[in-house]
Amino acid sequence: MSDNVNPFAGIEADSLTACVHAPQISRTGFKAVSVATERASTIIFPDADAYARRNDGGLEAYSYGLHGTPTRRTLEAQIAQLEGGRHALVTPSGLSAITLTMLAILSPGDTVLIPDSVYPPVRDFADGHLKRQGVTVRYYDPCIGGEIIRLLDPTVKLVHTESPGSTSMEIQDLPAIAEAAHSIGALVSCDNSWATPLYFRPLEAGADISLEAVTKYMAGHSDLLMGSVSVSDTELYKRVVQSAKHIGFGVSPDDCGLALRGLQTLALRLDHAARTGLALAQALQGREEIAEVFHPALPQFPGHSIWQRDFSGASGVFSAIVADELIDRVPGALDSMEIFAIGASWGGTHSLVAPMDLVSGQRSATAWPYNGPVIRFSVGAENPLALEADLMRFCDALGKS
Numbered sequence: 001m002s003d004n005v006n007p008f009a010g011i012e013a014d015s016l017t018a019c020v021h022a023p024q025i026s027r028t029g030f031k032a033v034s035v036a037t038e039r040a041s042t043i044i045f046p047d048a049d050a051y052a053r054r055n056d057g058g059l060e061a062y063s064y065g066l067h068g069t070p071t072r073r074t075l076e077a078q079i080a081q082l083e084g085g086r087h088a089l090v091t092p093s094g095l096s097a098i099t100l101t102m103l104a105i106l107s108p109g110d111t112v113l114i115p116d117s118v119y120p121p122v123r124d125f126a127d128g129h130l131k132r133q134g135v136t137v138r139y140y141d142p143c144i145g146g147e148i149i150r151l152l153d154p155t156v157k158l159v160h161t162e163s164p165g166s167t168s169m170e171i172q173d174l175p176a177i178a179e180a181a182h183s184i185g186a187l188v189s190c191d192n193s194w195a196t197p198l199y200f201r202p203l204e205a206g207a208d209i210s211l212e213a214v215t216k217y218m219a220g221h222s223d224l225l226m227g228s229v230s231v232s233d234t235e236l237y238k239r240v241v242q243s244a245k246h247i248g249f250g251v252s253p254d255d256c257g258l259a260l261r262g263l264q265t266l267a268l269r270l271d272h273a274a275r276t277g278l279a280l281a282q283a284l285q286g287r288e289e290i291a292e293v294f295h296p297a298l299p300q301f302p303g304h305s306i307w308q309r310d311f312s313g314a315s316g317v318f319s320a321i322v323a324d325e326l327i328d329r330v331p332g333a334l335d336s337m338e339i340f341a342i343g344a345s346w347g348g349t350h351s352l353v354a355p356m357d358l359v360s361g362q363r364s365a366t367a368w369p370y371n372g373p374v375i376r377f378s379v380g381a382e383n384p385l386a387l388e389a390d391l392m393r394f395c396d397a398l399g400k401s
């Protein structure tokens with residue numbers, strides 16, 4: 001290009017290209033302990049032929065940033081490994097991991113069975129979206145176990161489970177449910193966000209699909225949203241990946257990098273949460289202001305024996321019911337806490353508390369026998385003794401005085 005056709009007056013023409021194209025540098029001798037955050041929408045190909053064949057490379061190939069860069073693939077490989085599965089796919093939120101699974105598996109005329117204790121937005125999705133698509137949605141008692149066989153008919157294509165149940169904490173007998181579901185050829189999904197694959201491995205207990213809200217313990221710092229779908233069956237994995245492509249789900253490499261960082265301390269954080277959570281649940285149990293404590297590691301907890309059989313630990317999320325006559329004092333008691341912050345979500349390094357409403361519209365197959373909110377606690381990485389003092393402050397504020 002001759003100087004006189006340069007339309008950029010005042011810019012030396014070659015500097016345009018020099019600004020755009022960064023030089024290649026040597027990577028010899030460089031190796032970091034952390035996984036690099038590799039951002040890309042476009043992935044470039046060595047030649048026209050490679051571009052033409054870009055979709056023929058199978059599951060490992062790179063074609064477009066929406067379908068993953070090495071950062072996301074590394075995270076997926078690590079999650080698959082932790083789950084004891086062959087494949088994992090990350091999604092933009094924990095909720096989307098569940099809805100994607102349902103969309104990938106269910107067609108008009110099919111039935112999905114969902115536990116009555118399900119994470120409430122899943123109920124909203126099933127009632128508001130799946131029903132409109134001609135899918136029959138039926139809720140079941142989460143404690144049903146092998147008796148679920150009575151609810152199964154040839155239209156049932158998916159039995160969803162979540163153990164323990166959101167806030168109400170019912171432990172499900174996944175091996176018994178999976179055996180019954182498989183006897184009629186239905187698939188079984190399990191929302192494992194509470195235990196994480198470190199304390200329970202749904203794929204080994206009979207589920208076909210293990211779902212995690214990576215947002216919670218796995219990422220672990222209350223600053224990103226992500227979900228994961230893990231499976232062992234390659235055909236099922238391809239079906240889920242295809243649906244994610246149809247919908248256009250993408251997950252940012254930056255978030256994947258943060259999740260990889262979070263995973264490094266997952267075992268350490270869970271261990272702290274487990275010990276502290278059980279100690280706090282025991283302390284609460286001793287208080288007269290508290291009517292019930294729902295924590296699977298407490299021997300009195302109804303699902304304790306199944307938890308003990310199937311899980312290798314309890315994370316730091318548990319809940320409590322306040323004595324009936326003190327329900328009016330709950331807002332003031334929550335405000336009196338100094339370390340536990342009031343907020344949704346859980347599984348981070350900061351302790352959180354949230355009053356959850358299970359009374360209105362959250363149950364359809366079973367009765368919820370308690371009045372007032374269920375108080376959900378998520379134990380963070382702070383000093384256990386200071387957290388216990390904070391819980392006692394909560395109880396004192398509830399107290400008659």
Ligand SMILES: *Cc1c(COP(=O)(O)O)cnc(C)c1O
Binds near residue numbers: 094095119193345
């Ligand atoms: C929070 C949560 C989800 C959803 O995770 P998001 O990333 O917030 O969408 C799913 N299941 C359970 C049990 C949860 O607690």
